[in-house]
Amino acid sequence: MNEPFCRKCLIEKLDPLGINETVRKRAELIPDHEKTDGVTYGKRLSACSECKELISGTCRICGCFVELRAAYSEKHCPHPQRYW
C-alpha cells in the first residue's frame, strides 16, 4: 500500500524519483567555505518543515528544493518574514 501524499514532507521523506539522492549529491559538491554548518542547516530545515510555503520539499516562493538551498550558507529564506 502506498504512503498517503504529504504536502509537508521534505524530499528526504518523499523521494518519488530519487530526487533526494540527486539533491544530496549536489549538496556534497558545495565547497566547504560555502556550506552551512550542521546545526544551522538543521534549524533551517526545521523552519521549512513548519512553513506553509513548503510543498513536496520545494519552497513555493523561490521554487528551490529547500534541502539544497539551506545547504548554502549565503542563501536565505525568501519569505518576507525571512524565517532563516
Ligand code: SF4
Ligand atoms: S519560505 Fe522560507 S521557510 Fe518557507 S519553505 Fe521557503 S525557504 Fe523554507
